[in-house]
Amino acid sequence: MTKVFGSQSAVDGLDMRVPTGSVYGFLGPNGSGKTTTIRMLLGLVTPTAGDHDVLGHHMPDGLTTALHRVGSLIEGPAFHAHLSGLANLRRLDAADARSDAATSEQRIDSALDRVGLKPAANKRFRAYSLGMKQRLAIAAALLAPRDLLVLDEPTNGLDPQGTREVRHLVGSLAADGITVLISSHLLAEIQQICSHIGVMRAGRLVAQGSIEELRSTQTAQLTVHTPDPGPAADVLTRHGLDQVRVDGEIVTAAPGDVLPEDISAALARAGVRLRRFAIDRPSLEDLYVSLTGEGFEVRG
Known part of the structure; x- marks a missing residue:
């Protein structure tokens, strides 16, 4: 219409x-x-x-x-x-x-x-x-x-x-x-x-x-907080993760289709010490902003 x-x-x-x-x-x-x-x-x-x-x-x-x-x-x-x-x-x-x-x-x-x-x-x-x-x-x-x-x-x-x-x-x-x-x-x-x-x-x-279909079109991000950022980045790269970046003791990457449990197990086998391990999926607000370029009013 x-x-x-x-x-x-x-x-x-x-x-x-x-x-x-x-x-x-x-x-x-x-x-x-x-x-x-x-x-x-x-x-x-x-x-x-x-x-x-x-x-x-x-x-x-x-x-x-x-x-x-x-x-x-x-x-x-x-x-x-x-x-x-x-x-x-x-x-x-x-x-x-x-x-x-x-x-x-x-x-x-x-x-x-x-x-x-x-x-x-x-x-x-x-x-x-x-x-x-x-x-x-x-x-x-x-x-x-x-x-x-x-x-x-x-x-x-x-x-x-x-x-x-x-x-x-x-x-x-x-x-x-x-x-x-x-x-x-x-x-x-x-x-x-x-x-x-x-x-x-x-x-x-x-x-x-x-909502789930649309959120799945957005790229997730893996975040690892570790005192061993170099070895952690090497593990993520070897396991085929893309966009691996190191910023101090924080390592980020795009997990793609690699399962979170496989990533954490590989880090543990390599002796990488973890302070935080998380895969953050884009929120509905992230999706909205990416589509419209505008913020979303949030109220509980």
Whole structure:
């Protein structure tokens, strides 16, 4: 898909694939095209070029059928501040032409229970914490059965407690088989909850796949701290490790396919004394920076 606003290309030739049953983290710097992409997926914005399917339905022809199985939270929750959480959900459910009035109270009660808001159901929305507001928005998205949940920055502005609340909720939804597409800037959230990621940069999807698959494309580094750096470097070179470097008492190398246990055994046989032996795999942040050239906000 491509979306152009005036002379600016917001999304350029995007080919996005979200596996069924996955939690897909949609990453990228501000202005990289994430929200525009989500809006196109949900039929809120018309692509300038290209097409797409949602839940097997070609868009925009299948818009009505597909979106009935999609729940979403885009750019923060919007409810009537003077109404309770329960009253807000009743209004939303009544506005859905496909909802069954006979089961409305049961479904609303189930949605509130799912997000842990039953005790606060009669509390006015304006008195909710940010985390409660986000959870109410997710409850609204779950009033009907969903196969896909799309969350745009669901932890934006939340304190650590609110962030944990939303994280646990998303995890429970994924465990029940709902596919979740979640846009976030928070590394801790993506690492803890997502199985797959897609990375945007300047309107282009520069990488996508499972987190482990993408991390495996980055070169690992072996680090040896030893008072015997010369012999250690000789051992690593003899065993076919690349990029062997010595810096004082620290020896580094790229282990390649050589097993860590074989390397440590060879060092021991050579009498090399070890203070530290580690193979460091590139983190998700390392991957993100290598793809976008920008840092990643990290928050616990």
